[in-house]
Amino acid sequence: MMTRRECLQALAESRTDEVVLGAMTASREWASLSHHGLDMPVMGAMGQAPDIGLGIALAQPERRVVVLNGDGSMLMNLGSLVTIVNAAPKNLTLMIVQNGVYEITGGQPLPGIGRFSFAALARAAGFLQVHEYEELSAFQADIPALLKEEGPVFANLVVQGGPMPQTPRADMVEVTTRIRSILAGQSARPVAQ
Amino acid sequence: MARAQAVHDELRKCGIEYLVWLPDSETRSMYDVLMADKDLNLVQVCREDEAIGVHLGLYLGGREAAVLIQNTGMMNAVDALRGSALSLQIPLLLLVGYRGYHGMVEGAATVDSAAVYTEPLLKGLGIPYYIMDSDDDVPRISEAYRQSRADSGPVAVLVGKEYD
Numbered sequence: 001m002m003t004r005r006e007c008l009q010a011l012a013e014s015r016t017d018e019v020v021l022g023a024m025t026a027s028r029e030w031a032s033l034s035h036h037g038l039d040m041p042v043m044g045a046m047g048q049a050p051d052i053g054l055g056i057a058l059a060q061p062e063r064r065v066v067v068l069n070g071d072g073s074m075l076m077n078l079g080s081l082v083t084i085v086n087a088a089p090k091n092l093t094l095m096i097v098q099n100g101v102y103e104i105t106g107g108q109p110l111p112g113i114g115r116f117s118f119a120a121l122a123r124a125a126g127f128l129q130v131h132e133y134e135e136l137s138a139f140q141a142d143i144p145a146l147l148k149e150e151g152p153v154f155a156n157l158v159v160q161g162g163p164m165p166q167t168p169r170a171d172m173v174e175v176t177t178r179i180r181s182i183l184a185g186q187s188a189r190p191v192a193q
Numbered sequence: 194m195a196r197a198q199a200v201h202d203e204l205r206k207c208g209i210e211y212l213v214w215l216p217d218s219e220t221r222s223m224y225d226v227l228m229a230d231k232d233l234n235l236v237q238v239c240r241e242d243e244a245i246g247v248h249l250g251l252y253l254g255g256r257e258a259a260v261l262i263q264n265t266g267m268m269n270a271v272d273a274l275r276g277s278a279l280s281l282q283i284p285l286l287l288l289v290g291y292r293g294y295h296g297m298v299e300g301a302a303t304v305d306s307a308a309v310y311t312e313p314l315l316k317g318l319g320i321p322y323y324i325m326d327s328d329d330d331v332p333r334i335s336e337a338y339r340q341s342r343a344d345s346g347p348v349a350v351l352v353g354k355e356y357d
Contacts, residue, residue, distance in 0.1 A: 044275070045246075045273045045277050048277050051247045051249075052253075055236075055247040055251040055258075083237070083243055180254075
């Protein structure tokens with residue numbers, strides 16, 4: 001079994017100019033591994049990361065957007081799977097970091113864990129690119145494709161949580177201002193139809 | 194009542210390129226008008242809190258967007274309004290169907306609780322709002338748009354009666 005840290009470390013090594021949104025615990029782990037202008041922690045309202053990622057992907061069709069969503073966060077907003085499929089952004093990759101618990105609140109198990117499948121839910125919602133990983137080597141091998149293949153792409157990462165990194169709380173007004181400003185430079189480029 | 198076409202035209206005058214929305218009873222006849230505009234991008238969501246998140250993403254990506262939902266849906270979306278708009282100081286034009294507005298009359302046998310809590314909720318959140326009840330009120334959309342940009346926060350236009 002792979003750890004959350006190993007997975008995100010592998011992703012951080014392959015990441016170039018993608019926007020990366022991280023929810024809850026995944027966001028804290030990501031912040032301890034990556035310091036990039038287009039990193040956006042989503043710690044405000046739980047469940048919002050897939051929708052925020054969708055909005056950025058629609059606004060910036062040339063840039064890949066990666067959402068690192070928690071499993072608890074995903075359960076809170078399953079409808080967003082349908083919303084994303086309906087909007088059909090080719091440049092969105094939605095990853096679920098499935099550790100089976102609400103880690104940020106002390107490790108309480110998720111309802112129904114082990115009895116439902118995020119990959120099956122994504123397929124049923126209409127995602128055509130659905131992947132599931134339990135081994136680091138398989139995930140590592142696929143990362144370049146996950147960041148390139150025509151989306152929307154869904155990938156479920158079954159991980160062990162492990163200790164939660166303590167990272168300083170970001171000033172979110174500053175983060176959103178920075179991301180908007182970086183993306184404004186990009187949006188001057190012609191938009192692919 | 195405000196005509197759907199007039200509302201649409203006012204939104205376009207503000208430069209709105211994306212409308213994030215979920216159909217509701219006060220905006221029923223908007224649908225045909227919105228669909229007829231091939232240059233307006235519609236993003237339909239499954240639940241109203243999603244609309245606030247999609248709007249935030251569009252804003253970060255440099256697009257001009259607005260949200261069209263019902264007051265009941267706005268109640269669903271309160272945590273998203275807090276976390277993905279208010280606390281981040283995001284300019285947000287909200288068009289909100291005011292279900293039950295015209296039923297709130299003295300002596301009415303029943304009043305729609307969706308209407309009762311709408312304005313107190315907006316006041317509680319500190320979100321300024323206007324009421325649009327006829328074509329004469331349509332310019333409120335542009336006012337709300339400008340105010341949301343000037344104040345970097347959400348401003349709502351409550352739609353008093355179904356569009357025609």
